[in-house]
Amino acid sequence: GAVVSQHPSRVICKSGTSVKIECRSLDFQATTMFWYRQFPKKSLMLMATSNEGSKATYEQGVEKDKFLINHASLTLSTLTVTSAHPEDSSFYICSASDRSNTGELFFGEGSRLTVL
Amino acid sequence: DAKTTQPPSMDCAEGRAANLPCNHSTISGNEYVYWYRQIHSQGPQYIIHGLKNNETNEMASLIITEDRKSSTLILPHATLRDTAVYYCIVRSRSGSARQLTFGSGTQLTVLP
Numbered sequence A: 001g002a003v004v005s006q007h008p009s010r011v012i013c014k015s016g017t018s019v020k021i022e023c024r025s026l027d028f029q030a031t032t033m034f035w036y037r038q039f040p041k042k043s044l045m046l047m048a049t050s051n052e053g054s055k056a057t058y059e060q061g062v063e064k065d066k067f068l069i070n071h072a073s074l075t076l077s078t079l080t081v082t083s084a085h086p087e088d089s090s091f092y093i094c095s096a097s098d099r100s101n102t103g104e105l106f107f108g109e110g111s112r113l114t115v116l
Numbered sequence B: 001d002a003k004t005t006q007p008p009s010m011d012c013a014e015g016r017a018a019n020l021p022c023n024h025s026t027i028s029g030n031e032y033v034y035w036y037r038q039i040h041s042q043g044p045q046y047i048i049h050g051l052k053n054n055e056t057n058e059m060a061s062l063i064i065t066e067d068r069k070s071s072t073l074i075l076p077h078a079t080l081r082d083t084a085v086y087y088c089i090v091r092s093r094s095g096s097a098r099q100l101t102f103g104s105g106t107q108l109t110v111l112p
Helices: none
Strands: A004-007 A010-013 A019-025 A032-038 A045-051 A067-073 A076-081 A090-096 A111-115 B009-013 B018-023 B031-038 B045-050 B061-064 B070-075 B084-092 B106-111
Touching (some): A019 A111, A032 A067, A045 A067, A076 A090, B009 B018, B018 B031, B031 B061, B070 B084
Antiparallel strands (some): A019 A076, A032 A045
16 A cells, blocks of 8 residues: 655654654655544544645644644655643644545554653 | 544554544544544554445454444454554544544553
């Protein structure tokens, strides 16, 4: 199946700093990518839908100024956690769908953020 | 998208078949049943999906009841590497990409 890659897989940062997570579709073009967040022992929660060339759509309760999403090309979406705090520590996962409309979503490996 | 209900956890002996049930009694005619799994600290992995016919691939089989109100994912010969959280998700396919809504899933533990 199609491959989605995330980088970095793990990041530790100090409170107040910003962290950027990249999500790339390696062998297909993705006009839409999704960003999820997962706390320990919990399910995945959708944060936002990233659309190439336009503004992202955020789910209720997700601060768009806190979690900046940029989808500048058909193969790359980035999530920037701005002014990170310990409560932002979580597992962030992106997913993308190719254009075949099979309904299948391909997921990245996830990025574990720890804010000290 | 229709809601699904899965048992929170199941155990299975290594080498035996693992049968994971899912109830989706409010499924509508254009909604598919998707199964994903998530191994600890990894992104979800697609397993299989179906509409009304039973499906089989190299990973698993999907059995959907005739009324489509429930389904069962079957891992024919479970291995220790199949230990994961398994998610049953119901949604329609459309012309545009749509996100998946994850429920609580079933924690499958394959025992040696």
